[in-house]
Amino acid sequence: MKYIEVVAAIIRHKEKYLCVQRGVNKYPYISHKYEFPGGKIEKGESHQQALRREIQEELLMDIEVKEHLHTVEHRYPDFTIKMYAYLCTSANDEYTLTEHIHGLWLSKNELERLDWAAADIPIVQGIMRSKG
Numbered sequence: 001m002k003y004i005e006v007v008a009a010i011i012r013h014k015e016k017y018l019c020v021q022r023g024v025n026k027y028p029y030i031s032h033k034y035e036f037p038g039g040k041i042e043k044g045e046s047h048q049q050a051l052r053r054e055i056q057e058e059l060l061m062d063i064e065v066k067e068h069l070h071t072v073e074h075r076y077p078d079f080t081i082k083m084y085a086y087l088c089t090s091a092n093d094e095y096t097l098t099e100h101i102h103g104l105w106l107s108k109n110e111l112e113r114l115d116w117a118a119a120d121i122p123i124v125q126g127i128m129r130s131k132g
């Protein structure tokens with residue numbers, strides 16, 4: 001079973017969190033799901049470097065990486081991911097989607113409205129339970 005390590009950015013700006021939607025994918029359980037921006041960690045990269053690179057590529061956005069929030073391991077039918085989620089901040093709410101089909105800023109209690117990738121559900125629940 002393929003095993004991949006992924007970083008995800010929980011980008012918070014003015015009490016809202018940036019959520020992005022994937023387009024069609026060869027795996028139906030990934031297609032059109034919402035997720036946090038990020039991606040695979042490349043060889044030799046720190047989590048912080050991978051996050052800053054991925055967010056620059058996917059959103060043309062500069063972020064500041066803050067604390068580690070959660071690590072989730074999830075087994076999909078065709079691969080397993082280990083995902084490290086970090087709280088990040090941005091100077092403003094502007095982004096340009098280069099890979100995703102939709103993006104939106106939601107407050108904590110609105111997050112559960114979206115159809116999240118299965119691996120993200122524990123992360124979303126953790127954010128919704130968190131204070132502040």
Ligand SMILES: Nc1nc2c([nH]c(=O)n2[C@@H]2O[C@H](COP(=O)(O)OP(=O)(O)OP(=O)(O)O)[C@@H](O)[C@H]2O)c(=O)[nH]1
Nearest residue numbers: 006007008030035036037038039040081117118119120
């Ligand atoms: N970035 C990100 N990926 C997630 C999340 N949740 C989740 O299951 N994933 C999965 O983790 C993998 C992330 O790798 P990626 O973004 O580099 O995937 P990709 O297939 O677009 O990249 P590739 O074309 O280089 O293979 C994908 O299979 C994605 O579906 C999430 O919240 N953020």
